Amino acid sequence: MERLGTGIGWRPEIADAVERMPGIDWVEAVAENVCPGHLPESLQRLRTRGVTVIPHGVSLGLGGADRPDEGRLTALAERVEALGAPLVTEHIAFVRAGGPLTASPLLEAGHLLPVPRTRDALDVLCENVRIAQDALPVPLAVENIAALIAWPGEEMTEGQFLYELADRTGVRLLIDVANLHTNHVNRGEDPAKALAELPLEAIAYVHVAGGFERDGVWHDSHAHPVPNPVLDILTDLASRVSPPGVLLERDENFPEPAVLEGELEAIRGAVEKGEKGRAIRDEAAAEAVGAAVVGTVAPATDPARQRLGLAQAALLSALVAGTPVPEGFDRVRLGVQSRALAGKRADVVGKVAPELPEILGDAYRAAFLAYAHGHPMTGGYRRDALDFAGHLLLAGRLEEEGRARRELREWWLERSGPVPRSQRPAVRVARAARRVLLHR
Template sequence: MVRLGTGIGWRPEIADAVERMPGVDWVEVVAENVCPGHLPASLLRLRERGVTVVPHGVSLGLGGADRPDGARLAALAERAQALGAPLVTEHIAFVRAGGPLTASDPLEAGHLLPVPRTRDALDVLCENVRAAQDALPVPLAVENIAALISWPDDELTEGQFLYELVERTGVRLLIDVANLHTNHVNRGEDPAKALAELPVEAIAYVHVAGGFERDGVWHDSHAHPVPRAVLDVLADLAARTSPPGVLLERDENFPEPAELERELAAIRATVADGGGAAPAAAPPAPAAVVPASPAARQRVALAEAALLSALVAGTPAPEGFDRARLAVQGRALTGKRADVVAKVAPELPEILGDGYRRAFFAYATGRPLTGGYRRDALDFAEHLLLAGLPEDADARGRLTHWWLERSGPRPLEGRPVARWLRAARLALRRG
C-alpha cells in the first residue's frame, strides 16, 4: 500500500499557493478537469519535484444500474498513466439514471447521489467495480459519499455495505470523514459505528473537508473551514489505524494560503495524536464476483430513475422518501448545476448580475440536465431571450450577442428560437 502522507486537492485557483506550501506530500486532481496531452504546468512542476498526483473521478457512476461506460474508463486510465499515479479514485454513487433498462429518457444528476444499501444494489456495484478494476492500469479506491436523503428500504449499514464491497472485490477505500459527519447530521448515522464496521486495512487514504449547517441540514460544501466535529471523526479513525494518506479538500471560496496551511497542520496533528496501529499491507483477496442478475439491475435501475426524476424533473416522490429532504436535495442539485454553468459560461452571471441564480432556478425547474453544461448554458440563455429577459435592454443585447456567437451560424429549423434568431441578427446588423 502506497504511503502518501499529507496532501491537498489541487485546483487551478490555488495552484501557485499549493506549489509553495510546505509539507505537501501529494495532491489530488479532479480527473475530468485535466487533459492527458495538456497537463497544467503547475502539475508538471509538482511531479518533477516528486509530488504524487492522484486523479479523482466524479463521472463514472459505479453505483448506477448500467455497466461502467468504456469511454469514461479509458479516459480515467489515460489520466492515471499521464500523471504517473499509483492509484485512481472514484465514488460509490450514481450520477445518471433512466435509459433502456427503464424504457425512459436518460437523466443526469449533475452530482453524486447515494445508492440504496440493498443486496441488489451491492451486487450491481460489485460487478461494476470489478469491471472498472479490470480496465484500469492501477488500483482503484472508492469513496463513501455525503447524502441529504435516506433510502427507505436499506438492508445494510454504511459499514456493512463497505465491508462486503471490499470482501467481494478487493477494492480499496477512500474514506471521507466529512461525509461520515454529514451523514450523522442528515441521516442519524453514527460515525463511530461506521468506522468500527469498516475493513480499515483497505483504506487507501482519507478526505477531510468543511461544510455548514442550515435548518438542521449539513451541507458538504467544500467551501468552508474544517469544523471540530470533522476533526473528531478523523481522530477516531486515526486511533483505529494509521491512514496511508490524508487530504484536505477545498473547491470554492478559497481562503488565504496561510489558512489552508493551518488546516493542514491541524490535520497532521490530529493524525499524529491518534496513534493508531499501521494498517495491514493489503485487504483480503477478493472472492469471485457473481454477476448481478438482469432482474437485480432492472430493480436498481427503476428505483434510481424514480428518485432522480423526482429530484430533477418534478415527478412525484417515490414512496417512503422524506419529501422535505427531497426538496432540499433537489435545490442542492440545481444550485450545483447553476455553479457549474457559471464556471463554463462566466459571462452569464456577469450579464445577469444578482439575478443570475434566481433566473437559473426558474429555468431549471422541470428541465433536467440532458446535454452537458455548455448546452445547458445555451439553453438557459435561449430560455431567457424567448421570454424577453432580462428586462434591461443593454443586458438583453449583451445576452443576445453572447448567444448568437455560440449558437452556430444556422439554428436547427423547427426550433422555437429559429425565427427569433433571424430577427435578432437583422436587428443587430441594423444597430
C-alpha cells in the same frame, strides 16, 4: 499501499499557493478538469519535484444501474497515464438515471447521489467496479459519499456495505471522514460504528473537508473550515489504522494560504493524536484480518440493474423534474436536496460559462433557478449553459432590443454549432470581404 503522507486538493484557484506550501507530499486533481495533452504548468512543476498527483473522478457513476461507459473509462485511464498516478479514485454514487434501461428520459443529477444499501445495489456496484478495475491501468479506490437523503428499506449499514464491496472486489477505499460526519447529522448514523465495521486494511487514503449546518441539515460544502467533529472522527480512524494518506479538500471560497496551512497542521495533529492509541487496536485487528475472499462471483445482475434503474430514475426525476416523491422518502429532506441540486447547477454553470453571470448581472441566479425548476439537466454543464441561454432567448424574458439580449444572442450563436461561429467558413468569408471593402 504506498505511503502518501499529507496532501491537499489541487485547484486552479490555489495552484500557486499549493506549490509554495510546506509539507505537501501529494495532491489530488479532479480528473475531468485535467486535459491529458495540456497539463497545467503547476501540476507539471509539482510532478517534477516528485509530488504525487492522483486523479479523482466525479462522473463515472459506478453506483448507477448502467454499466460504466467505455468512453469515460478510457478518458480516466488517459489521465492516469498523463499524471503518472499510482492509483485513481471515484465515488460510490449515481450521477444519472433513466435511458434505455428504464425506457425513460436520461437525466443528469450534476451531483453525487447515494445508492441504496441493498443487495441489488451491491451486486450492481460490484460488477461495475470490476469493469472499471479491468479498464484502468492502476488500482482503483472508491469513496463513501455525503448524503442529505436516506433510501427506504435499506438492508445494510454503510460499514457493512463497504466491507462487502471491498471483500468481493478487492477495491481500495477512500474514506471521507467529513462525509461520515454528514451522515451522522443527516441520517443519525454513528461514525464510530461505521469505522468499526470497515475493512481498515483496504483504506487507500482519507479525505477531510468542511461544511455547515442549516436547519438541522449538514451541507458538505467543501467551502468552509474543517469543524472539530470531523477532526475527532479522523482521530478515531487513526487510532484504528495508520492511514496511508490524508488530504484536505477545498473547492471554493478559498481562504488565505496561511489558513489552509493551519488546517493541514490541525489534520496532522488529529492523526498524531489517534496514533497514540492505535497499538492496542492494531493487535486486535490483526487477528481478524485474512478472512476476505476477493473476487467472489456475483449473481447475474441484469434483473437487479433494472430494479435499481427504475428506483434511481424515480428518485432523480422527483429531485430535478418535479415528479411525485417515491414512496418511503422524506419529502422535506427531498426538497432540501432538490434545492441544493439546483443551486449547484447554477454555481457550476456560472463557472463553466462565466459570461452568463456577466451578461445577466444580478438577475442570473434567480433566472437560472426558475429555469432549472422545469428543465432537468440531460447533458453536461456546457450543454446546460447553452440550453439555459436558448431558453431565455426563446421565452422572451429579456428586453427585445436590450444589451443583455444582444450579448446573450451573440454568445449563444458563437457556441451553439459544431464549431465556433467565428470559425465557420461563411463567417470568415464575410469578414474577409468586409475588410476588403473597408480598405478600398
